[in-house]
Amino acid sequence: MSKVGNGRLRRAMYFPAMTALRFNSAAGAFGDRLKERGKEKMVVIGAAMRKLLHICYGVLKSGRSFDPSLHPGT
Numbered sequence: 117m118s119k120v121g122n123g124r125l126r127r128a129m130y131f132p133a134m135t136a137l138r139f140n141s142a143a144g145a146f147g148d149r150l151k152e153r154g155k156e157k158m159v160v161i162g163a164a165m166r167k168l169l170h171i172c173y174g175v176l177k178s179g180r181s182f183d184p185s186l187h188p189g190t
Contacts, residue, residue: 126165133164142187143167 136143143164150160175182 125169129165129168130161133161133168136168137161137164142184 133143137147137160138144146167147160147164150163155163171182171187
């Protein structure tokens with residue numbers, strides 16, 4: 117994983133990404149798909165962190181609540 121970027125943000129997003137991969141069906145499917153492609157554990161977690169940030173940005177930008185039907189397999 118690259119050390120470029122905001123370290124505080126990476127640190128803040130690590131455990132939410134781990135939790136999303138474990139308990140959120142859409143994020144779990146996304147993580148499983150990456151693992152099947154041979155990606156390493158930290159790469160999958162980094163991708164989940166990025167995915168969560170994109171979802172958060174979309175929710176904040178649109179002003180609507182999160183709709184899981186928009187992210188069926190992420």
